[in-house]
Amino acid sequence: MKDIIEGFLKFQREAFPKHAELFKDLATQQNPRALFISCSDSCLVPELVTQREPGDLFVIRNAGNIVPSYSPEPGGVSASVEYAVAALRVSDIVICGHSDCGAMTAIAACKCMDHMPAVGCAMRIPLALSTKHATTRTSTIMSSLWCART
Ligand SMILES: [Zn+2]
Numbered sequence: 004m005k006d007i008i009e010g011f012l013k014f015q016r017e018a019f020p021k022h023a024e025l026f027k028d029l030a031t032q033q034n035p036r037a038l039f040i041s042c043s044d045s046c047l048v049p050e051l052v053t054q055r056e057p058g059d060l061f062v063i064r065n066a067g068n069i070v071p072s073y074s075p076e077p078g079g080v081s082a083s084v085e086y087a088v089a090a091l092r093v094s095d096i097v098i099c100g101h102s103d104c105g106a107m108t109a110i111a112a113c114k115c116m117d118h119m120p121a122v123g124c125a126m127r128i129p130l131a132l133s134t135k136h137a138t139t140r141t142s143t144i145m146s147s148l149w150c151a152r153t
Contacts, residue, residue, distance in 0.1 A: 025057060035061040037095040038087040040080075042068045047101045061087045066122055067106025068098055 019026060039049045039060040049055070049062050063070075063083045073081055087093045100107065109116065116123025 022057065029058045033058055033061070033091065035059055035087075035091060035093055037061070037097055038063070038084065038091075038093045039097045039099065040064075040068050040070060040084075041099040042066065042101055042104055042106065044101060044104060047099065049099065052099075061091055061093060067104060067110070068100055069106070070098065 035058060037060055039053070040063045041047050041049050043064045043066050049060055049064075050057070053060065061083075063080055065080060070080055070084065071078060073084075084096075087096075106122070108114075109122075
């Protein structure tokens, strides 16, 4: 935890002043060009791999970059997609997978998720689809990048 706190303090001291005007503008409005959906895996950092600045991407992250079927029932991913499209009017939606994704590997291998019931529940739909479309692994981050124009 100490390194995270030190990193935050370094951000406040060094990075924030360099982008002070940008953060000032972002405090009152945002206008991201793309919705970027990616895995929560620590190896994948959307702004880093796309070389974007703060405010460029509206990001959703979860285990396996899973987007459930749209439903009016409460759900963080559905609400975030709806907000990005309806309120922010993003022009692009990117779903970015990555190599050796634990979630996708579990789906492809039909691994038992009894010890992680919330993860297992989130993967029910992808598990059903995996019999048709899933591969056991993806090759590289960028080769597993799928884009859709809205
Ligand atoms: Zn992953």
